[in-house]
Amino acid sequence: MASTPAIRTQLTQLLGLKTPLIQPPMAFASGGVLAAEVSLAGGFGFIGSGFDTPEKLRRDIETARTVLKVEPGSPLPIGVGFIGWILDKSEATSKELLALLVEYRVKAIWLSFGVNLSPWIQFVRELNQQSGGPPILIFVQVCSLQEALTAINEWKVDVVNVQGIEAGGHGASYGLPLLTLLPLVLANTPPNGPLIIGGGGLADGSQVAALLTLGASGAVLGTRFLLSQESLCSEAQRKVLIEADSSQSVRTVAFDQAGGWPFPKGIDGRAIRNATVDDYEKGIDISVLRKNFEEASAKGDTDRAVVWAGTGVGLMKQVLPAKEIVRELHEECLSRLRNASNLEIKE
Ligand SMILES: Cc1cc2nc3c(=O)[nH]c(=O)nc-3n(C[C@H](O)[C@H](O)[C@H](O)COP(=O)(O)O)c2cc1C
Secondary structure (H helix, E strand, O other), rough: OOOOOOOOHHHHHOOOOOOOEEEEEEEEEOOOOHHHHHOOOOOOOEEEEEOOHHHHHHHHHHHHHHHHHOOOOOOOOEEEEHHHHHHHOOOOHHHHHHHHHHOEEEEEEEEOOOOOOOOHHHHHHHHHHHHOOOOOOHHHHHEEEHHHHHHHHOOOOEEEEEEOOOOOOEEEEEOHHHHHHHHHHHHHOOOOOOOOEOOOOOOHHHHHHHHHHHHEEEEEOOHHHHHHOOOOHHHHHHHHHHOHHHEEEEEEHHHHHHHOOOOOEEEEEEEOHHEEEEEEHHHOOHHHHHHHHHHHHHHOOOOOOEEEEEEHHHHOOEEEEEEHHHHHHHHHHHHHHHHHHHOOOOO
C-alpha cells in the first residue's frame, strides 16, 4: 500500500493506521499471525482470546510480536479481545490474562458479551495507572443504543464498535441493522465522546466507504478475514464460506445449545445453516443434538459443526493473504470516496 494515499479518520490518528480497517477478535479464528498481518498492512488486528489459557495467549502474542518484528519491551500494534462472561468465570485467571497486555505493551483491548463489563474496564484502567506507559485503549462492542449509551457516558471507553444484526459470530438477537443502529449511536455521541466504528455484514470497500460517509471512524470486518490465508479456519470451513450465499447466514442459538456455551440472555450467533440448526428447529432432543455436534466438531465435519458467518458471506469468493484483503478494501474504499465526491452538482 506504499504508493496508495492513506485514509485519515480519528481512529487512524489514534492508532497510527494507514487505513481505518479493523479485524475484530474472533475466538478460535484470529490468532497472532492474522492480527499481526492486518496491522502490518496498515489496519489493526485483534487476537480473539476466547477460552484461551494465559499460556496459550502468551504464545499467540509472542507469535504476533515475531511477525511484527517488534523488540521485547516495545509497543505492540495489535489488540486482544476478551468475552465478558468468560472473564467472569475465574477472576484470578482473567487477571493473569489481562496482565499480559501490560507485559507485552499491547495497544488495545476489546471487550464484549458480558453481563457487566464495568469491573473489567476498571481493572484495565488500574493496570494502565500502574504501568505508567501509554494506556491500553479500551474498545467495547455494543449491539443496541442502550448498550452504547452505557459505554459512552458511564464507562467513557475509547472506542465503541457498533455491531449490526448482520454480523457473523455472536451478537444480539435484539440487534438492529447496522445502517439503523450506527446513525442512532452517532447522533447520541457527544463531540468529545468515544470514537465510533461499526461492522456487521461488510464484505467490500464500497461498504467501508459508506460507513465513513455516515460518520464512523472505522469499519470492522470479521467474516472477510476468515477467508484470509492466516485465519485459523479449516479448509472445510473455508469451502463452506466460499460456496455459501448470503441467505444461508442465519441467527440462531442452536450452536450455543449444542456446544453448551452459556452466553448471556439475548445473545445468539450468526452462522451458516446446517443440520445442527435444522435439528434444533425441529426440536430434536438436546442430548442427541449435543452428541452429534460434539462428534462432528471433533471430526471437523461442517454438515453439523459451526461455521460462523455474517450476511456479507455471499459476496466473498476468494481466499487471499490478509495483506491483500486490506489492500483491496482500502483501494476500493478510496475509489468509492472519490466517486462520491464527484456527485456534487455545480449549476
Ligand atoms: C468466527 C467469528 C468469531 C468471533 N468471535 C468473537 C469474539 O471472540 N469476540 C467478539 O467480541 N466478537 C467476535 N465475533 C464478532 C466480531 O467481533 C464482529 O462483530 C463480526 O465479525 C462483524 O461481522 P462480520 O463477520 O459480518 O464482518 C466473531 C465473529 C466471527 C465471524
